[in-house]
Amino acid sequence: xxxxxxxxxxxxxxxxxxxxxxxxxxxxxxxxxxxxxxxxxxxxxxxxxxxxxxxxxxxxxxxxxxxxxxxxxxxxxxxxxxxxxxxxxxxxxxxxxxxxxxxxxxxxxxxxxxxxxxxxxxxxxxxxxxxxxxxxxxxxxxxxxxxxxxxxxxxxxxxxxxxxxxxxxxxxxxxxxxxxxxxxxxxxxxxxxxxxxxxxxxxxxxxxxxxxxxxxxxxxxxxxxxxxxxxxxxxxxxxxxxxxxxxxxxxxxxxxxxxxxxxxxxxxxxxxxxxxxxxxxxxxxxxxxxxxxxxxxxxxxxxxxxxxxxxxxxxxxxxxxxxxxxxxxxxxxxxxxxxxxxxxxxxxxxxxxxxxxxxxxxxxxxxxxxxxxxxxxxxxxxxxxxxxxxxxxxxxxxxxxxxxxx
Ligand SMILES: *Cc1c(COP(=O)(O)O)cnc(C)c1O
Numbered sequence: 217x218x219x220x221x222x223x224x225x226x227x228x229x230x231x232x233x234x235x236x237x238x239x240x241x242x243x244x245x246x247x248x249x250x251x252x253x254x255x256x257x258x259x260x261x262x263x264x265x266x267x268x269x270x271x272x273x274x275x276x277x278x279x280x281x282x283x284x285x286x287x288x289x290x291x292x293x294x295x296x297x298x299x300x301x302x303x304x305x306x307x308x309x310x311x312x313x314x315x316x317x318x319x320x321x322x323x324x325x326x327x328x329x330x331x332x333x334x335x336x337x338x339x340x341x342x343x344x345x346x347x348x349x350x351x352x353x354x355x356x357x358x359x360x361x362x363x364x365x366x367x368x369x370x371x372x373x374x375x376x377x378x379x380x381x382x383x384x385x386x387x388x389x390x391x392x393x394x395x396x397x398x399x400x401x402x403x404x405x406x407x408x409x410x411x412x413x414x415x416x417x418x419x420x421x422x423x424x425x426x427x428x429x430x431x432x433x434x435x436x437x438x439x440x441x442x443x444x445x446x447x448x449x450x451x452x453x454x455x456x457x458x459x460x461x462x463x464x465x466x467x468x469x470x471x472x473x474x475x476x477x478x479x480x481x482x483x484x485x486x487x488x489x490x491x492x493x494x495x496x497x498x499x500x501x502x503x504x505x506x507x508x509x510x511x512x513x514x515x516x517x518x519x520x521x522x523x524x525x526x527x528x529x530x531x532x533x534x535x536x537x538x539x540x541x542x543x544x545x546x547x548x549x550x551x552x553x554x555x556x557x558x559x560x561x562x563x564x565x566x567x568x569x570x571x572x573x574x575x576x577x578x579x580x581x582x583x584x585x586x587x588x589x590x591x592x593x594x595x596x597x598x599x600x601x602x603x604x605x606x607x608x609x610x611x612x613x614x615x616x617x618x619x620x621x622x
Pocket of ligand 1: 291293335336421425459460461462498500501502
């Protein structure tokens with residue numbers, strides 16, 4: 217099994233030649249011909265998400281090509297489907313995991329422990345011990361208490377400290393909860409050495425769906441400064457982990473991954489000069505986001521007041537069945553309906569549950585065709601990331617989001 221996923225076998229996967237048009241389609245986050253064919257032929261019950269594994273592969277290959285100096289650790293939480301993990305494993309990816317469950321999943325698919333990072337800064341002692349017993353030797357931390365757990369249950373392991381950075385510009389910020397102040401990170405890495413651990417490097421995450429390329433520059437500046445400070449204390453860090461944050465295409469146009477990779481490399485060469493550190497990147501959303509489409513169905517279209525032009529459109533998918541990232545209307549998905557092209561009017565878009573929090577978009581000014589009917593299928597684009605795992609088990613009796621990887 218292990219042989220099937222080691223780096224060398226990756227070269228055996230044949231690259232299918234693709235035209236510019238094919239590539240533009242793969243990257244657009246639109247419905248790929250493969251997904252369209254599946255939906256037409258299988259007519260799966262809705263709601264469901266359909267993930268095109270070729271898009272996942274394409275995204276992985278493009279990112280690896282654009283950041284040749286970085287090891288790619290796919291953030292499993294973005295979409296832990298076995299087929300997704302398998303495809304990435306065969307391509308040579310490593311994996312950023314957040315829990316014992318994710319570690320067990322990845323290992324059960326034959327990924328060797330040296331391609332797994334336990335990247336959550338909040339871990340149970342017993343889970344650290346479990347990971348270590350299974351050979352995992354790369355761990356994140358951001359506090360003294362966590363470092364003490366690592367000292368006790370992961371002796372000699374490589375550890376990296378997550379620093380707090382600004383998440384300005386991110387549509388799904390990950391600030392505050394993770395990371396510590398830079399001066400504390402410096403002290404903790406000195407401590408890590410005293411504890412017999414290997415102070416390997418520093419990590420940050422500029423926030424998910426980050427649309428401001430400048431954010432990587434200030435974050436890299438912070439970690440480069442820490443490299444210098446720690447070198448004076450005879451702690452030679454070797455690695456920077458630039459986290460995730462590369463975006464997927466939602467309602468607003470984004471720049472390609474090339475632009476993001478360029479911004480990162482400009483920052484790294486500017487702040488590290490000729491002494492480039494080892495690099496790790498942990499993409500989640502940018503690998504799987506545009507690979508998936510949720511198909512849903514219109515359950516009800518109603519008006520609440522004769523004087524109000526806005527219609528309420530209720531879908532059979534909502535905040536509790538995969539669209540959690542519409543919280544505060546943060547992530548604005550694109551919609552496709554069979555009535556597209558006709559005249560449109562403003563709508564409030566909501567899910568089917570008996571919870572008034574289950575409104576997807578009220579302020580974001582969504583418009584849908586006036587010709588849209590109850591029973592019509594509504595396709596929600598770029599929903600391959602952070603959907604299946606955010607879907608509740610059976611709130612109100614609705615089943616979790618069904619997923620097909622093709
Ligand atoms: C969620 C997460 C990622 C992935 O972030 P994206 O913005 O989806 O690329 C990477 N690293 C860590 C530590 C994370 O928690």
